[in-house]
Amino acid sequence: MNAPLLEVEGLRTHFFTRAGVVKAVDGVSFALAPGEILGLVGESGSGKSVTGFSLLGLIDPPGRIVDGSVRLEGEELVGMPTRALRRLRGRRIAMVFQDPMMTLNPVLSIGTQMSLAIRAHDAVSDKAARERSAAVLARVGIPDARARLDAFPHEFSGGMRQRVAIAIAMAHSPAVIVADEPTTALDVSIQAQILFEMRELARESGTALVWISHDLATVSSLAERILVMYAGRIVEEGATATVLRDPRHPYTRGLLDSLPATAEPGRPLNQIPGTTPSLLALPPGCPFAPRCAHASGSCREDPPRRAAAGRAYRCHHPLERVA
Amino acid sequence: MAGYVIQRCLQAVVVMFVMSVIVFVGVYAIGNPMEVLIPLDAPQDVRELIIARFGLDRPLWEQYLVFIGNVAQGDFGRSFVYATPVLDLILSRLPATLELTLAAVFGATFIGVPLGIWAGYRPDAVSSKTIMGLSILGFSVPTFWVGLILILTFAVSLGWLPAGGRGPTVTVFGIEWSFLTPEGLSHLLLPAVNLSLFKLAMMIRLARAGTREVLLTDTIKFARAAGLSEGTIVMRHVLKLIAVPIVTVFGLELGSTLAFAVVTETIFSWPGLGKLIIDSITSLDRPVMVAYLILVALLFVTINLVIDLTYAALDPRISRGAAS
Numbered sequence: 001m002n003a004p005l006l007e008v009e010g011l012r013t014h015f016f017t018r019a020g021v022v023k024a025v026d027g028v029s030f031a032l033a034p035g036e037i038l039g040l041v042g043e044s045g046s047g048k049s050v051t052g053f054s055l056l057g058l059i060d061p062p063g064r065i066v067d068g069s070v071r072l073e074g075e076e077l078v079g080m081p082t083r084a085l086r087r088l089r090g091r092r093i094a095m096v097f098q099d100p101m102m103t104l105n106p107v108l109s110i111g112t113q114m115s116l117a118i119r120a121h122d123a124v125s126d127k128a129a130r131e132r133s134a135a136v137l138a139r140v141g142i143p144d145a146r147a148r149l150d151a152f153p154h155e156f157s158g159g160m161r162q163r164v165a166i167a168i169a170m171a172h173s174p175a176v177i178v179a180d181e182p183t184t185a186l187d188v189s190i191q192a193q194i195l196f197e198m199r200e201l202a203r204e205s206g207t208a209l210v211w212i213s214h215d216l217a218t219v220s221s222l223a224e225r226i227l228v229m230y231a232g233r234i235v236e237e238g239a240t241a242t243v244l245r246d247p248r249h250p251y252t253r254g255l256l257d258s259l260p261a262t263a264e265p266g267r268p269l270n271q272i273p274g275t276t277p278s279l280l281a282l283p284p285g286c287p288f289a290p291r292c293a294h295a296s297g298s299c300r301e302d303p304p305r306r307a308a309a310g311r312a313y314r315c316h317h318p319l320e321r322v323a
Numbered sequence: 324m325a326g327y328v329i330q331r332c333l334q335a336v337v338v339m340f341v342m343s344v345i346v347f348v349g350v351y352a353i354g355n356p357m358e359v360l361i362p363l364d365a366p367q368d369v370r371e372l373i374i375a376r377f378g379l380d381r382p383l384w385e386q387y388l389v390f391i392g393n394v395a396q397g398d399f400g401r402s403f404v405y406a407t408p409v410l411d412l413i414l415s416r417l418p419a420t421l422e423l424t425l426a427a428v429f430g431a432t433f434i435g436v437p438l439g440i441w442a443g444y445r446p447d448a449v450s451s452k453t454i455m456g457l458s459i460l461g462f463s464v465p466t467f468w469v470g471l472i473l474i475l476t477f478a479v480s481l482g483w484l485p486a487g488g489r490g491p492t493v494t495v496f497g498i499e500w501s502f503l504t505p506e507g508l509s510h511l512l513l514p515a516v517n518l519s520l521f522k523l524a525m526m527i528r529l530a531r532a533g534t535r536e537v538l539l540t541d542t543i544k545f546a547r548a549a550g551l552s553e554g555t556i557v558m559r560h561v562l563k564l565i566a567v568p569i570v571t572v573f574g575l576e577l578g579s580t581l582a583f584a585v586v587t588e589t590i591f592s593w594p595g596l597g598k599l600i601i602d603s604i605t606s607l608d609r610p611v612m613v614a615y616l617i618l619v620a621l622l623f624v625t626i627n628l629v630i631d632l633t634y635a636a637l638d639p640r641i642s643r644g645a646a647s
Contacts, residue, residue, distance in 0.1 A: 056548055060539075090550030097548075102541040107563045107638050116559060117549040152639040168549055 004031035005208055006055070006093075006176055011068035011078075013047075013054045022279045024050040024063070026232035032176065037202065037209045039223030039240065041216055041255070045276045047232040048212045049098075052178045055210070056095055057085045073175060091121045094169035098181040100161035104153040110137070110164055111149030117168045132171070140167045141197055159190035166194075170201060177202070178210045183218065195222055216255055220244055228252050231277055231287035238311025248311075248318040251288045286316065294319075331631065335624045342620040343394075346613055347387050356403055356607035377403070390613070399617075400610035404603070409614040413596065418498045419489060420588070420595030424580040426502065426515040431522035432573055439530025440557060440565075446535065454527060461524030470517045470590040477513060485510050487592035514591040518584055522576050529572055533565030566637045574630040582619040 013025040024047045032038055042048045054065055057077055070077040072093055077085060097103045105113060114133035115126065124132070130149060137145035140163045153161055162182055169177050179198065183191040199222055202209050213219045219226055220240055228236040228249065236249040247253045254272035256262065262270075274291040286292070289299035294317040303314045357379065361370055374380050378389060393400060399409040442451040478486035490510035492499035501507030537543060538561070546556050585597035592598075596615070603611035634641045 053544075058544060058547055060544075086547075086550050086552060088550070089548055095545075095548040097541055097545055099541065103545040105542045105546075105560055105564065106640060107566075108559070109639075112559075116546070116551055116555060120550045120552065120555065154640045165545070168545075171549075 003033075005034045005036075005073060006032040006210075007069070007071040008055070009069045009071075011051065011054055011070060012066045013050050013059055013063060014066050015063040017062055017280075020280045023232050023282065024279060025054060027068070028229075028232070028234055029068075030227055030234065030237065032208050032210065034175065035202070035206045035208055036225065037199065037211060037223045039219035039226035040210060040212045040229060041214065041219050041226055042229035043214055043276050045279070046229040047279070048214075048229045049180050051229070052095065052180045052210065052212050055176075055178055056089055056093055058089075058095070087121065090117060090169075090174070091172045092174050093176045093178070094172070094174040095178040095180065096162070096165050096169045096182045099185045100158055100165050100182075101185065103165050104161055106153055109150050109152055110156075114149070114164075114168060114171065117171050121172055133167075136167045136171050137164065140164075140170065140201065142167070157190075158186050159194060162186060162190075162194055163197075166198060166201070170205065170207070173205050174207060176208045176210065178212070180212045181214065184213070184215070191218070216244075217259060217261060228255070231282060232279060233287070233314065235288065235315070236311075236313040242311055248313040249288075249315045250292050250294050250317070250319060252313075253319055254291075286314070328628075328632070331628050335628065338624055339617070339620060343391065343617055344387070346616045346620075347390065348383070350609055350612050350616075351383055353604075353612075354607055356609050359607050360403055394617075399614035402603075402608055402611050404606050404608045404611075409610045412599065412611065413615060413618065416594065416596045416599045418500060419593060420581055420584060420597065422500060422502050422511065423514055423518060423588070423593060423595060424577065424584060426511055427518035427584075428522060428573065428577050428580055430515060431519040431526050431576075432569070435523045435526025436530045436569060439527040440534045440561065442527065443531040443534025444538065444557065444561075446531075455531070458524040458527040461520045461527075464520075466517060466521065466586050467590060469520060470514075470587060473513050473517055474590070484513050486513075487590075489594060514587050514593050517591070518580065518587045522580075525572060525576070526569065529568055530565060533568060534561055537561050537564045563637065567634060570633050570637065571630055574626045574633075578619075578623045578626045581622060 008031070009029045011025055011028045012023070015022040015024055026047070028047075028051055030038070040048045040051065050059070050063070053059055055070055055077070057065070057080070059065060065078055068078060072088065075088075077088070080088075104110075108116075111130055111133055114136065115129035118124065118129045118132050122129075133149060134146040137148065142148060142160060142163055148156075153164070156164065162185075166182070182198070183194050186194065195218065198209070201207070209222075211219060211223055223240050225238065226240050226243055227234045228243070228251065230251050236243060236247065236252045243252060244256065247256060251272070254270075257270040258272060260269060272291055277287055277290065283300075284302065285300040286295070286303050289295040292299070296317065298316045301316075303316045305312055305314050306318070357370070357374055357377075361373055365373075371380070378386060381389075390400065397410070401407060402409055402412055405412060438454050442454045445451050474486045477484045488510060489501045490507040491504050492501050492507060493503040494500075495503065501511050542564070543556060543560060546560055551560075581596070583597060584593075584595060585601055587593065588595045588597035589601065599611065600615050602608075603615070
């Protein structure tokens with residue numbers, strides 16, 4: 001494995017609300033190699049999006065990164081002065097959001113928004129910025145890119161808008177792009193296209209991707225390695241194929257069993273009983289224990305992280321390997 | 324777009340027609356001007372002669388039709404009191420009010436919007452809380468009182484600025500303006516400040532609310548993720564996103580201040596339209612009232628049309644939506 005491009009260690013992002021402290025991210029560690037595609041999977045409220053935003057230092061009050069470290073190309077981002085962090089955002093580490101209807105500014109033309117992103121880091125003329133914008137838009141598959149620079153977001157379909165957002169993220173060929181469910185808000189037919197295109201773009205430019213999704217099926221078709229998140233922690237990680245074939249954590253098993261593709265037609269889908277716990281007052285021990293069929297008394301204590309041969313999990317009662 | 328403008332113009336014609344009827348009937352209901360104008364001891368035949376000369380002996384609908392016919396030829400009638408054409412009277416007072424209003428509304432906007440954006444951008448800063456506290460004061464303290472205090476402080480006690488009147492004027496394009504001489508400007512300052520305080524408070528609150536809302540959106544988060552500087556985000560993204568309500572209030576304030584700056588003009592003896600309409604109401608000078616109110620309606624219709632066209636320029640979704 002190459003020297004890690006992005007190293008996250010013991011990341012804790014908490015939200016200090018009136019009702020109490022929400023530990024949205026509570027001790028997340030992982031590493032990302034150059035050009036790698038990493039899937040970050042979990043239910044709504046598992047802290048996967050907050051993890052993504054934390055990587056770019058984009059946590060708004062009352063949230064705050066309280067502990068841990070994020071190192072990008074050897075540089076520590078946590079606690080970095082805002083100015084220095086801004087110079088990295090969009091240039092070395094970029095992000096694509098979930099809903100392209102909400103991310104682009106409805107009252108600025110596509111060309112203006114692209115130019116703003118380009119000129120945020122490169123002192124180039126307006127004309128040069130437009131040239132580059134057109135080139136990047138063409139790269140993400142927008143036909144007749146030059147003519148469409150003067151168009152506004154509402155004149156684009158959802159898929160096209162997401163392509164524009166991807167173009168903005170790719171404008172400076174960053175080392176890492178954090179993609180926060182970028183296909184969730186799109187039509188299924190468009191989802192596959194965007195997925196394929198992003199993988200190709202990342203491969204061409206050597207950009208590493210952190211692909212955040214609740215959709216195990218999507219991630220499995222894309223990511224080389226996946227992290228499964230639950231209640232602000234990573235409960236299982238490993239090569240995608242291994243984790244899918246041979247999950248050790250009961251939660252991962254539950255996610256796999258609830259996939260529609262694995263269900264028999266006409267039968268109700270399997271589901272994990274209960275709901276994700278409130279992160280406000282998490283009891284000590286394994287947060288999944290109340291929903292887990294294998295839980296025992298020992299689950300009241302924090303399960304240690306067990307790592308071996310490129311994969312790891314946090315469970316007192318790991319599932320047996322399928323032979 | 325052209326179809327949209329034509330449709331709006333047709334609407335405007337209907338509004339103006341309805342407005343003219345309401346104004347005519349309303350002013351007729353206020354009272355009989357002849358009782359004020361004709362001396363009580365005038366003989367009956369003189370009295371009837373005068374009433375007939377003003378056409379007030381005819382039924383209301385006939386008076387209205389004559390009025391509309393004259394207006395169509397650009398004649399709004401003559402003032403009962405001044406015996407001059409009403410339109411000339413109004414136009415002679417317009418520049419004074421225009422410069423006072425423009426100074427007040429533009430001042431309030433160009434100072435209020437940046438302050439409001441700041442207060443929305445840094446809601447917890449002491450400076451922001453101070454701004455918001457003062458804006459509540461601007462809302463709640465009555466204009467006439469502030470005017471008197473301003474005069475008391477800056478004209479009477481400190482003697483820095485004149486207490487009233489327009490001061491010397493300079494004639495440009497046949498119109499007299501105060502703001503072109505230092506002396507005239509000093510006369511303009513206090514009434515303009517007095518008139519703008521309420522609008523300033525409103526602009527601050529509007530800009531703050533808009534900014535706070537916009538800052539929470541994914542649009543701004545995405546711009547930050549792309550590494551845009553905070554200055555660029557505020558100037559290019561936020562300002563344009565909050566522009567629509569600000570332009571609306573700007574237009575409406577411009578119209579209502581032009582028409583009804585009465586209190587300030589009275590306190591500072593500013594010879595503008597507000598004083599004219601108050602005087603015409605006390606003397607029941609019907610032609611002035613009618614013409615004034617109809618011109619005010621026309622003013623609002625025009626301003627609203629301009630606002631709508633500005634929306635289209637500010638938010639591309641509106642124009643294309645209207646066209647399709």
